[in-house]
Every structure is written in C-alpha cells, then in structure tokens.
Amino acid sequence: MSDNAFIPQWVIERKRDGLELSEDEIRAFIAGFTSGTIPDYQMSALAMAVFFRGMSRPETAALTDAMMRSGDLLSFEGWPRPTADKHSTGGIGDKLSLMLGPLAASAGLAVPMISGRGLGITGGTLDKLESIPGYNTRLSTEEFKQVVAEVGCSIIGQTARLAPADKRLYALRDVTGTVPSIPLITASIMSKKLAEGAETLVFDVKCGRAAFMPDIEQARELARALIETGQALGRKTGALITDMNQPLGRTVGNAVEVAEAIETLKGGGPADTRLLTVELTAMMCELAGIFADRAKARRELEQRLDDGRALEVFRRMVKAQGGEPRVADDPQLLPQPGVSVEVPAPQTGFVAFIDAREIGRLALRLGAGRKATADEIDHAAGVDRLVQAGERVARGQPLMRLLAADTVRAEALLAEAAAAVRIGEAPPPERRLVLEEVEG
Amino acid sequence: MSDNAFIPQWVIERKRDGLELSEDEIRAFIAGFTSGTIPDYQMSALAMAVFFRGMSRPETAALTDAMMRSGDLLSFEGWPRPTADKHSTGGIGDKLSLMLGPLAASAGLAVPMISGRGLGITGGTLDKLESIPGYNTRLSTEEFKQVVAEVGCSIIGQTARLAPADKRLYALRDVTGTVPSIPLITASIMSKKLAEGAETLVFDVKCGRAAFMPDIEQARELARALIETGQALGRKTGALITDMNQPLGRTVGNAVEVAEAIETLKGGGPADTRLLTVELTAMMCELAGIFADRAKARRELEQRLDDGRALEVFRRMVKAQGGEPRVADDPQLLPQPGVSVEVPAPQTGFVAFIDAREIGRLALRLGAGRKATADEIDHAAGVDRLVQAGERVARGQPLMRLLAADTVRAEALLAEAAAAVRIGEAPPPERRLVLEEVEG
Numbered sequence: 012m013s014d015n016a017f018i019p020q021w022v023i024e025r026k027r028d029g030l031e032l033s034e035d036e037i038r039a040f041i042a043g044f045t046s047g048t049i050p051d052y053q054m055s056a057l058a059m060a061v062f063f064r065g066m067s068r069p070e071t072a073a074l075t076d077a078m079m080r081s082g083d084l085l086s087f088e089g090w091p092r093p094t095a096d097k098h099s100t101g102g103i104g105d106k107l108s109l110m111l112g113p114l115a116a117s118a119g120l121a122v123p124m125i126s127g128r129g130l131g132i133t134g135g136t137l138d139k140l141e142s143i144p145g146y147n148t149r150l151s152t153e154e155f156k157q158v159v160a161e162v163g164c165s166i167i168g169q170t171a172r173l174a175p176a177d178k179r180l181y182a183l184r185d186v187t188g189t190v191p192s193i194p195l196i197t198a199s200i201m202s203k204k205l206a207e208g209a210e211t212l213v214f215d216v217k218c219g220r221a222a223f224m225p226d227i228e229q230a231r232e233l234a235r236a237l238i239e240t241g242q243a244l245g246r247k248t249g250a251l252i253t254d255m256n257q258p259l260g261r262t263v264g265n266a267v268e269v270a271e272a273i274e275t276l277k278g279g280g281p282a283d284t285r286l287l288t289v290e291l292t293a294m295m296c297e298l299a300g301i302f303a304d305r306a307k308a309r310r311e312l313e314q315r316l317d318d319g320r321a322l323e324v325f326r327r328m329v330k331a332q333g334g335e336p337r338v339a340d341d342p343q344l345l346p347q348p349g350v351s352v353e354v355p356a357p358q359t360g361f362v363a364f365i366d367a368r369e370i371g372r373l374a375l376r377l378g379a380g381r382k383a384t385a386d387e388i389d390h391a392a393g394v395d396r397l398v399q400a401g402e403r404v405a406r407g408q409p410l411m412r413l414l415a416a417d418t419v420r421a422e423a424l425l426a427e428a429a430a431a432v433r434i435g436e437a438p439p440p441e442r443r444l445v446l447e448e449v450e451g
Numbered sequence: 452m453s454d455n456a457f458i459p460q461w462v463i464e465r466k467r468d469g470l471e472l473s474e475d476e477i478r479a480f481i482a483g484f485t486s487g488t489i490p491d492y493q494m495s496a497l498a499m500a501v502f503f504r505g506m507s508r509p510e511t512a513a514l515t516d517a518m519m520r521s522g523d524l525l526s527f528e529g530w531p532r533p534t535a536d537k538h539s540t541g542g543i544g545d546k547l548s549l550m551l552g553p554l555a556a557s558a559g560l561a562v563p564m565i566s567g568r569g570l571g572i573t574g575g576t577l578d579k580l581e582s583i584p585g586y587n588t589r590l591s592t593e594e595f596k597q598v599v600a601e602v603g604c605s606i607i608g609q610t611a612r613l614a615p616a617d618k619r620l621y622a623l624r625d626v627t628g629t630v631p632s633i634p635l636i637t638a639s640i641m642s643k644k645l646a647e648g649a650e651t652l653v654f655d656v657k658c659g660r661a662a663f664m665p666d667i668e669q670a671r672e673l674a675r676a677l678i679e680t681g682q683a684l685g686r687k688t689g690a691l692i693t694d695m696n697q698p699l700g701r702t703v704g705n706a707v708e709v710a711e712a713i714e715t716l717k718g719g720g721p722a723d724t725r726l727l728t729v730e731l732t733a734m735m736c737e738l739a740g741i742f743a744d745r746a747k748a749r750r751e752l753e754q755r756l757d758d759g760r761a762l763e764v765f766r767r768m769v770k771a772q773g774g775e776p777r778v779a780d781d782p783q784l785l786p787q788p789g790v791s792v793e794v795p796a797p798q799t800g801f802v803a804f805i806d807a808r809e810i811g812r813l814a815l816r817l818g819a820g821r822k823a824t825a826d827e828i829d830h831a832a833g834v835d836r837l838v839q840a841g842e843r844v845a846r847g848q849p850l851m852r853l854l855a856a857d858t859v860r861a862e863a864l865l866a867e868a869a870a871a872v873r874i875g876e877a878p879p880p881e882r883r884l885v886l887e888e889v890e891g
Contacts, residue, residue: 023628027502051492056627059499062467187496235721 015094016047019043019053020058026060034073040076045176051183058180059187066194069238072243074194078202079244081176083152085208092121092163093299095211097291098200099131100224100233102217103367104258104397108166109272109290110138110316111295112245113324116163117315118292119188119301123159123207124166125173129380129388132221132371134268137168142266142346142390146334158331165332174202193229195237201244211247211299214238215293220420220447221367227252227446234449247298250449253287254442257400258367260284264379264393264414270342271395272425276325278317281399283444289313289446346391348414352421356404360434364400373424377415389416400440459483459493466500474513477603482519482796484490485616491623491862495628498620498629506634511676512683518642519684521616523592525563525648532561532603533739535651537731538644540664540673541573542657543807543814544698544837548606550728550756551714551735553764556603557755558732558748559741563599563647564606564614569820570829572661572811574708577608582706582786582830586774603764605772614642633669637676639880641684651687651739653731654678658886659696661807667692667886672887687738690889693727694882699838704819704833704854709780711835716765718742718757721839729753731887784833788854792861796844800874804840809871817855829856834868841878 026032040057043049045223049155066074087094097111111120126148129135138149149167150158158165169178177199184190186200204212214237217223218230234250241248260281264270274280275288293308304309315321322339332334338344374380378389398404410432415421457479466472480497483489527534537551552562566588569575577588588608590598592663598605609618617639624630624639631649644652654677657663658670674690681688702711702719714720715728735749742748753762762779770776778784814820816827836843837851850872 020626020628027499027628030856051490052495052623053627055492056499057495059467059496059503060628063499063503183492186460187493188460188467188500189496 019049019301023053023057023060026064028056029064031067032070034069037073041074041176043083043178043352045081054180055183055187055189058184058187058192058195061195062189064194068236068239068243071194071197072240074198075201075205075240076244078174078176078198078324079205082174082206083172084206085152085156087121087123087208090121092099092119093211093301094121094123094209095205095213095299096122096124096209097213097215097295098204099215100217100222102255102259103132103134103221103371104260104268105134105217106268106284107215107288107291108262108270109139109269109276110321111292112164112166113276114288114292114315114321115295115318115329116311116324117288118296118312120163120296120299121159122164123155123167123209124164125203125207126133126166126170131382132368132375132380133264134265134325134380136166138388138390139265139268139353140166142269143329143338144344145416146329147332150332154252158328162327162331164328166328169203173206177202193232193236193326195241195315196233200237201240205241205244205246209246211295212241213295213298214250214442215291216250216252217255219253219254220369221371222255231447231449238449249294249298251291251294251445252447252449254444254446255367257365257442258370259287261397261399262393262395263374263397264395265388265390266345267352267393269345272345273325273339273342276316276322277319280282283399283442284335285316287444294448309351336375345391348391349416350418350421351412351414352418353409353422354411354413354425356410357406357408357429358434358436359404359406360436361438362398362402362404362432363435363439364433365397366431366433369427370394370397373413373428373431376424377413379422392416396441398432400442404434459489463493463497463500466497466504469504471507472510474509477510477513478517481521483615484619485521494620495623495627495629498624498627498632498635501635502629502632508679508683511634511637512680515641515645515680516684518614518616518620518638519645522614522646523612525592525596525644527561527563527648528617530561532559533651534561534563534649535653535735535739535740535796536564536644536647536649537653537655538640539655539734540657540658540662542695542699543572543574543661543794543811544700544703544708545574545657546579546700546708546712546724547655547731548672549579549709549765550715550761551732552604552606552760553716553768554732554752554755556762556764558736558752560739561599562604563595563649564604565609565643565647566606567609570824571822572629572808572815574703574705574820576606578828579705579708580606582709583769583774583778584784586769587772590772598768602771604768605702606768609643613646617642633672633676633718635678636673641677641680641714643680645686646685649686651735652681653688653735654690655731656690656692657695658692659694659807661811662695671887671889677863678889681873689734689738691731691734691885692887694884694886695807697805697882698810698837699727701837702833702835703810703814703837704817704835705830706785707833707835707854709778709785713765713779713782715758716762717759723839723882725756728882729756734888740859759886768835781809788831790858790861790866791852791854792858793849794851794853794865794868795847796850796874797846797869798874799846800876801878802838802840802842802844802872803875803879804836804873806871806873809867811833813853813868813871815866817853819859830834831834832856836876838872840882846876851860
C-alpha cells in the first residue's frame with residue numbers, strides 16, 4: 012500500500028482520536044460509501060466516532076457538500092425569481108409548509124420544496140398533501156422545475172437521485188444509534204436542501220417535549236450549525252427556534268391539517284398557525300431581498316393571506332401536480348373519517364397546557380401516522396377542533412374530536428386524549444411561540 | 452414490536468449514552484452477530500461506542516463469555532493433571548511459548564495451547580513451529596486433546612470452531628478503528644483462551660516501544676482486565692508486565708527462534724530468555740498448585756531445563772504433531788537461509804540499547820514476517836547472533852547476522868540494521884525484564 016493510498020480505517024481512526032478530517036478525506040469517504048467500495052460497517056463506525064468527537068464547521072460543510080454531490084443538483088441560475096425554501100425539524104400539527112410555499116411564491120419567490128413523510132409521532136408534509144385526491148408527490152426533476160416555473164412553488168418527495176448518500180446514511184444511522192449528532196443531522200438536512208438549488212434557506216428548529224431537540228441549548232447548536240454550513244456553501248440562511256411543547260393549530264393528522272392550511276390561506280385559521288407562517292415567510296422574503304425589512308414583509312404577507320393571493324398559488328400548485336383544486340373551496344372533498352368522537356372536558360376551567368407528545372401519540376394510534384416506514388396511514392384519521400391553551404372550557408364540553416376508521420378505535424383512546432389536556436383554575440401565561448431568532 | 456423485543460440499536464444507544472449493558476443484552480447481541488441476524492454495521496457501531504465508553508468488569512466478562520460460547524468448548528474436567536496456558540500480547544524475539552509449554556508439562560501441568568500467526572513486526576508461535584519439517588498446527592479437537600493427554604502439551608492454531616465470534620469481530624475491528632479498546636482486547640484474548648478449557652491462565656503483557664501497549668499505565672489496565680475477567684469466569688489467573696523496548700534473546704525470525712528455544716530447553720540460551728521462561732512458568736505452576744511457592748517453583752523448573760526433561764517433552768510434542776523430532780538434537784535440520792551477512796559495529800563501545808521495533812521491521816523486510824495476512828513467509832529468514840545490551844563490541848565486530856534468501860536483500864538492510872543498535876561509551880544500567888507482577 013502506497014503512502015498516498017486512501018485507507019478508510021485511517022480516516023475512522025483520525026476522527027476517533029479527535030483529529031480534524033480534511034476535505035479530501037471526507038469527500039473520498041462519502042464517494043466510497045456512495046459507490047459501495049466503503050462498506051456500511053466502516054460508515055457506521057465513522058458515524059459513531061463523529062457522535063463522540065463532533066465535527067468542526069469546515070468538516071460539516073465538507074460532509075454536506077460531499078453528500079449533496081452524491082447525486083443530481085438542481086439549478087435555478089438565471090431564473091427571474093429568487094429561489095428559497097424552508098426546513099422544519101418536525102413537530103405535531105406542523106402544517107406550515109402547506110401555507111409557506113404558496114405564500115412565499117405569491118410574494119415573488121420561487122420555492123422548490125422537497126419534503127418528507129411522517130414517522131413516529133412526527134407528521135410529514137408529503138402524507139398531508141397525498142390526502143388531496145390525485146396529488147402526485149413523485150414528479151420528475153423536469154416536471155418539478157416546470158411547476159416551480161409556472162406556479163412559483165412545488166412540493167414533492169425526495170427522489171432517489173437527489174443526495175442518495177444521505178438516504179443511505181440516514182437509514183444506517185437509524186439502526187446504529189448515530190442519529191443524534193449535530194454535524195450528521197446538519198449534513199443530512201443541508202445536503203438535500205442544497206441539492207434543490209434554493210439560494211435562501213430558513214430553518215424552523217423546533218424545541219420542546221415533542222421535538223427532536225428537547226432543550227434550547229441543543230436547538231441553538233443545531234440552528235447555528237445549519238445557518239453557518241449553509242453560508243459556508245454560499246447560501247443565505249436564517250433560523251427561528253420555535254416552541255414544540257404544545258401542538259400547532261387545532262388539527263393533527265393529514266386531511267384535517269390540509270383543511271386547516273386552506274383556512275389559514277384564506278386569512279383565517281388559528282392565530283399560532285398564521286403567526287408562525289408569516290414569521291418564517293417574512294424572514295425568508297427579507298433574506299432573499301423581496302421586501303426591504305421584516306415589518307414590511309409581515310404586512311405584505313398578511314395581505315396576501317387575507318386577499319386570497321396565497322390561496323390562489325396553492326390551488327394552482329395542487330392542479331399542476333394532478334390534484335383536485337376544488338379542495339381549496341370545499342374541504343369536504345378531502346377524505347372523511349369513519350367516525351368522529353368528541354372528548355369531553357373532565358372539569359371546568361382554563362386550558363393550561365396541551366401535551367404535544369401525547370397528542371402526537373394519539374394521532375399515531377388513531378391511524379394518522381406510521382410506527383415503521385412501511386406502515387399504511389389513514390389520511391382521514393387524526394384529531395381536530397383541539398382546544399388551545401388559555402381557552403375556557405366547561406365540564407362536558409369537547410376538548411377535541413378523535414377521527415378514526417371506527418368507533419372502537421376512537422373510544423379506546425378517550426381517556427388518553429383527555430389526559431393530554433391539562434385544565435387549571437386560572438388562565439396560563441401566554442405561550443411564546445418564537446423562542447429565538449438565530450441570525451446568520 | 453413488543454416491549455420485550457431485542458432491538459440491537461437500543462443496545463448500541465444505551466452503550467453510547469454510557470449506561471451499563473446487561474448480561475442478556477450482551478449475550479443476545481453476540482449471538483445475533485454470530486448467527487448473522489445482527490449485521491456488521493451494528494457490531495462496528497457498538498464497538499466504537501465501547502471504545503469511547505468502555506465496559507465494566509461484569510460487562511467485559513459477559514462479552515467474553517458470550518464470545519467464548521459462540522463455538523466449541525474444550526473440557527479437561529476430570530483429567531489427572533491441572534490444565535494451564537499462557538498468553539503473550541506479542542513481541543520481538545518472543546519465543547517463550549516454545550519453552551514454557553514443554554517446561555510446564557515436564558512439571559506436571561497439562562498445557563493445551565492455541566497460538567496465532569505473526570502480523571506486522573510481531574512474530575507468531577505457529578509460524579515458528581511450522582519451520583520444523585512436518586510439524587502440523589492444524590489438529591482436530593480430538594487429536595489436540597490426545598496430544599495433550601499423551602505428551603502434556605500441544606500447540607496448534609485457532610480453529611474455525613473455537614470462538615468464531617472473536618474471529619469475525621477481530622476482522623471487523625481491524626478495519627473500523629476499534630482495535631485499541633481494553634474490554635474488546637480482553638474479550639478477544641480471553642474468549643479463545645477460555646474456550647481451550649485451561650483452569651489456570653498467565654499473561655505476559657508486553658510494554659514498550661515494540662509492544663501493543665507502549666506505556667505502563669495501559670499495560671497495567673489490560674493486565675488487570677485480563678486477570679479479573681478470568682477470575683469472574685472461574686479461572687486462576689496472574690500476569691507479568693515485561694519489557695518490550697528491546698528484543699528477547701539473540702534471534703528474531705522463525706527457524707532461528709526455534710533453534711534458540713531448543714538451546715534454552717537444553718539449559719543454555721540467553722539469560723533473558725531463560726529468566727522470563729522460568730518466571731512465567733513458575734507463576735503458572737504456583738497458581739495451579741504444582742509447587743508450594745514461587746522460589747521452589749523456580750528451582751524445580753531450572754532443574755528441568757538443565758537435566759533435559761523439558762527438552763524431552765518438546766521432542767515428544769514435535770513427534771506427536773508429525774514433526775521431525777531430531778531437530779531437538781540437530782538444529783541444522785531446520786530451514787537454512789540462502790545467505791547470512793554480518794553487520795559490523797560502526798564503533799567500539801558498550802551496547803547501550805537495541806531497538807526492538809527496528810529489529811522487528813528488519814526481520815519483516817528480510818522475509819520473516821507478513822505485511823498482510825495473505826503474505827508468504829521465509830521460515831529461514833531473520834536475525835541471529837544479536838548482541839545484547841551491556842556487551843562490549845569493537846569496531847568492525849558483528850552486531851548481528853542478517854539471514855535472507857539472497858545477498859541483495861540482506862545487504863540493502865545493513866545500514867538500517869546497524870542503526871537499530873545504539874553503542875555508548877559506558878555500560879548501560881541493567882535491563883529490568885519483569886516490570887511488574889499484577890496479582891489476581
């Protein structure tokens with residue numbers, strides 16, 4: 012073996028011993044992993060060493076770049092509109108992409124958005140969109156670009172050709188205890204987002220009981236890693252850290268979340284849902300140079316929700332992707348559940364707290380989610396008409412409705428559902444939805 | 452998935468997070484790895500987590516036990532003689548097994564010894580024995596037990612049926628940066644040794660420039676782990692930490708080391724070689740209850756070297772394993788090198804230090820060792836007539852002889868050979884061969 016030979020175990024050993032890997036080492040390792048010359052057992056050992064030793068920003072950027080280049084790269088260079096996208100680390104009732112994409116497009120951005128499916132208690136934008144009859148999340152790259160060009164926004168699923176190294180690495184991390192590592196999470200998120208070609212990226216890093224990052228310190232660390240890695244690779248980036256102790260909005264599921272998204276796109280919807288949609292889109296527009304400042308961006312975007320321009324983009328996107336556009340006017344066209352069962356409040360008082368984690372579990376057990384990636388989901392299942400913190404309820408009034416295929420399934424969860432809502436004697440302090448803005 | 456299901460990644464995650472694994476978890480993991488239901492990428496991730504988090508003694512014992520039970524277990528229960536074996540962590544010129552086995556047998560022990568091959572600069576007992584014409588290191592388990600019963604001692608190679616989990620795990624660790632971990636090293640050594648069935652085990656933990664454990668702290672840690680794990684699994688154990696900054700004896704190679712071993716078995720041989728053979732065998736005999744105390748054991752063993760009883764066991768072992776027993780009387784029957792080239796001393800003075808690492812490399816490049824496991828070795832190659840520290844040399848007198856297939860190969864290494872021996876003006880302080888005894 013020559014002194015210049017690339018020996019994968021030497022790279023593993025250097026990381027294990029706390030040394031910084033070079034860009035060349037990282038690139039060669041990921042190239043070998045993608046082509047199959049570096050076996051999974053070396054990749055998983057390196058991932059575990061990274062879990063313990065971390066990665067510097069240059070290492071994280073090199074890893075992200077190598078994973079991004081493992082497949083196709085979309086390019087929107089020379090397009091008339093600035094391109095932008097958002098990524099959320101995932102939460103309960105988080106239907107923001109459904110509004111943010113159309114809203115940003117209505118303000119002049121081009122939004123090529125590649126989303127994921129739900130797993131465990133966390134929902135996925137693709138599953139929600141697929142509850143719209145006919146909506147096709149599997150466009151070719153050309154079709155995807157076409158929809159973005161014509162409508163301003165398209166939301167599809169990850170293709171095998173975009174960042175395939177990430178797909179393989181994520182599956183491997185999932186079964187080798189190497190998921191919770193900031194540099195690996197960063198490279199996973201960023202490699203896909205960067206391959207989409209968007210110039211501006213905003214991140215919604217969820218923090219709280221039902222979030223991947225339960226505490227603020229870790230959320231901050233991830234937000235900074237995402238922002239700085241994006242900048243190192245030439246993008247404009249920003250992040251909000253937002254509360255995920257309680258669910259977003261009054262619905263958790265798939266069809267019910269689409270219905271709530273449509274309500275919000277019509278200028279209605281729950282206050283928290285509207286507020287966070289506007290905040291993230293405003294940050295995105297400001298970074299992309301669409302509006303001069305944040306306050307102006309907020310006002311302009313609120314107008315576009317209220318006057319129907321955002322909804323019109325949504326309608327056109329659904330149509331362009333083969334879906335039934337009339338759902339925008341008549342949410343009854345979405346899948347309807349077999350039964351809906353009200354959960355009565357066990358006492359009178361003020362809603363003090365709604366446990367997002369418990370509500371996520373509830374939706375999962377009602378059929379709205381997947382325990383394993385191969386599971387089928389019930390698009391009509393979930394929770395709607397959920398009360399929100401601060402609201403007054405009288406004993407026996409409904410706290411939420413459980414939507415399920417049959418009564419047995421729903422009624423078995425009544426006690427659990429009631430237990431997810433805490434009722435107190437006085438109104439709770441107001442919920443802080445945006446915990447922090449992390450600047451690039 | 453039920454709550455009781457064994458999920459390999461949960462075990463990896465628990466170790467990653469610094470929790471102690473249960474005996475059941477370790478047993479199930481190793482059983483799955485052995486049967487193939489747990490893939491290499493999960494095993495390597497666990498091994499890396501163990502590298503960082505370590506293992507408690509009960510965990511190490513459980514791992515050792517599980518690996519030991521992955522294959523056949525030899526049993527000598529009910530035998531008239533106590534069984535014992537020695538393990539060395541490997542050094543340069545370390546031919547001790549060749550004398551220790553027969554010597555211990557001559558004192559009344561039964562020694563079922565399973566040895567390894569050399570790799571890199573470290574020699575292997577099997578390669579040395581295979582330089583004896585006809586000697587067969589691949590006995591069946593039954594033949595092996597037969598030779599131990601008849602002769603008192605047998606030395607063979609690792610079979611695929613003894614601790615197969617170790618064989619697979621070691622190959623995996625070698626390419627995933629997970630070799631240097633005390634619990635993994637301990638389980639690897641001990642699983643094989645325990646599967647042999649010996650009741651008493653002594654360890655020669657080498658320490659120094661040419662040893663796997665360069666510093667005394669690590670050597671001590673490994674020695675304690677070996678001793679305590681053996682005791683946890685019901686064996687009598689002891690360990691010496693011995694110097695491996697300088698080679699043992701005056702020969703390094705294969706046939707040359709057998710010749711030196713025979714010299715030592717005849718009551719001659721270099722002082723260091725004789726001393727360490729007696730020390731380790733005496734510890735073994737004392738632990739096994741053959742002699743009342745160490746001093747008596749030393750005296751008895753020295754007698755057995757001097758009066759030919761140990762040599763006689765060696766001769767019978769060679770014969771029982773198909774080898775030419777006359778080598779015991781005429782070492783010229785061993786393979787002879789194509790050429791032998793003397794290395795002249797560049798100056799007059801006292802030999803201050805011989806760099807074991809450099810001598811090991813020299814022997815390797817002369818053809819006596821392997822760079823990769825598939826390499827062929829030249830049994831006649833190596834170094835002999837090596838000076839020892841404290842000896843006086845005059846300029847031009849030989850420091851050693853290089854034995855090789857041809858002159859070109861030997862002469863290319865002359866300068867390097869001379870540089871491995873440091874000559875000073877005054878005699879160096881006496882070498883401490885046994886650095887410490889670690890008690891069980």
